[in-house]
Amino acid sequence: MPMKSLKTADVKNKTVIARVDLDTPLGKDSSGNIIVRDDYRLQRILPTIQWLASHKAKTVVIGHLRRPKGWDKDKSLLPVAQTMADLLKLKFIVIDEKVERLPHYDIPHVFFFAEDFRAEKSKRLLKDLNPGDIAVLENIRFYPEEEKDSEKFARELASLGEIYVNDSFATVYHANQVSIMRLATLLPHYAGFELEKETKILSQVLATPERPYLMMIGGVKLSEKLAAMSGILNHCDSVIVGGGIATLFYLAQGYEVGKSLAEKSKIVEAKDILRNYKSKIHLPVDVVVARSPEEEKSIRVTKPDEVSPEEMILDIGPETIKKYSEIIREAKTVLWSGPMGLFENKHFAHGTKALGRLFASRSQGLSFGIAGGGDTLAAIKMLGVGEDIDHLSTGGSSMLQYLSGIKLPGIEVLKD
Template sequence: MTIKSLDQLLSEGVSGRRVLVRADLNVPFVKGSDPAQIADDGRIRAVLPTIVALREAGARVVVMSHLGRPKGAPDPAFTLQPVADRLGELLGADRTSGSSPEGSSAIAFATDTVGESAQAAVAGLADGQVALLENLRFNAGETSKDAAERGAFADQLAAFGDAYVDDAFGAVHRKHASVYDVPARLPHYAGGLVLREVEVLRTLTGDPARPYVVVLGGSKVSDKLAVIEALLPKVDRLLIGGGMCFTFLKAQGHEVGASLLQDEMVGTCRELLERADGKILLPSDVVVADKFAADAATRTVSATEIPAGWLGLDIGPASVAEFADALSGAKTVFWNGPMGVFELAPFAAGTRGVAEAITKVDGLTVVGGGDSAAAVRALGIDESGFGHISTGGGASLEFLEGKDLPGIEALEQ
């Protein structure tokens, strides 16, 4: 089935109409910062084109999002207020509480989801103005598995809009009220971000140009097992780094010192290596440390000779060169997960080297969201060197696994 686009909604006319926009503003914060400081505003920037297009067309824009995992009740640690401030800066407006006066360009920030503050913020919007509701997960109905409870919350949210736009690809794999139930209650459309994500990922799951190389990192094999099993028959090479590589190395019979290890996954990794028929490439050397810290003593060792008590925190330079060589002739690349603990300077070279190698690929290159996208920005790598940077790590992986995504299903109905 087809999905209606934001362009179609704009062509129908939105001036004076209230448009609910489901955004993914689940941004990371600098640990320990007070007041809270956003570490990476990439997800806010990603939805700006949709908000700006609606605002310039005269819509009354009501933005909603989650942040973190509060337990269905207000929690100051997860307020969207800092996000409202940053969104206001990016839109060239200042945040205000409650309603916005007519003619003002200010963003109205509601201090609740569907209560008095939200009602006032939405009612006070003039044409071309924007409101942001407080964290959706402050209401238990957002994530409830009970359809009636979820539906009741969706009814309240839908009352704020005349149309619905989903531009939160990072949440489309969740069967939540704002993602799955609200679009059933309003004319619904996909923002450009969601449409681009679906287009790119359908290319990866369809008939991608070859050679097709996938780079996987991150900490746990269990988190990536389903996507490995789904992709292994389809790819030409599968490069594995990050903490998950040590479980594979253990499956080959090597000792991994104090490195991250999932003992319960060793047998599974052994089976995957046997089935891969040489497609899987593991690091040949790693950077090890005597402790998990930026000031740790470090050394580069063979991946088959990790000293007892030392822990691997990055792939080594020889591995970077081998991975770059495997990527050099690729026509399609999908990358999800850093090669090491890139947040600490001594262990960032592996991720940087692989990312830079991907930017040199002559073909479609896709960064699978999450930590990979954060690493690109944190390491100062030019984002224009990648064909597409996804905003939804988990959603991207589930799409590639072949799972049905509730948010996409809702837009198709």
């Protein structure tokens, strides 16, 4: 059963709770104010928010930012809501303890509710929204109940609206979050346009990828990636490995990896993957190491089995770049998840840059290119090749799990 599309919903004059992806990178301007550094994820949810506003819905936006412990002003959604209003070209007003009445205007506004939505004043003001208005609630993870599957909290949140829309692909793999799961069971529910787009494209890759189908995997989020990697290996033809994933496989083979980042608790799992899919997995034949990222004079290229206890593996080597480039050129579908090394440091960015540029240059024609995950998208932004790639997924873990064939709970709950 497919998810119900938002286009089929009657939202006029109704209050719609929209769960979207607001987890954007933040920074500070010259005055020390916290600002959004990259509005890419906000750009992706605009079609859903704009559609709701144009169809005269009263939209209550909920989302998260990072993993706060309680009400942490450094993880407030205030700058994110401000940027959303700027992108929508709407006036922005903060509703805080000083505001007792919701101002009304002839044109829609974006209101940021800085206080607890459960307060009587907040509930009263939210009911006073005009059709077309957009209210952004404070970081949903400020509430510990959000990640405890609290039914009471879910009902309090659901009482704010009449319809629920999920447009946050990045979070649909979570099974215990109220705003992803519980709300969909309490209200008529629909999939937003970004969620629909993600699942449509990834479903095609999962079912009928053009072959050879290659996966490029790196980065350091080993726990999440290893679990999905086994599933994807059942579907793809080959995998080229870098980053912390490669280091873990070296450990599984008994190699010395020195001070390299690696989750030793995952060695058994890595051994199983190597044993079951050995013919599909390509590991680096040379690596770039150093005593630390800061010790430039200690940088050298060596074979994977010749790393000293004092060194760290920080990038793939030139021979590996050459070998991996040949494999990429033969592929017709390429999935990229995770950098090949410590790309934030120019001395260890060569692998990520070389393969990233090649990956992008072959997309939209010679192969179908998909990339996802925060570090991967950051590397793509650094290279300036985002527009060349067929599909950039906003969800790293969700993308990998979906392409491994795992049923994602936040999607399944929208299907009934």
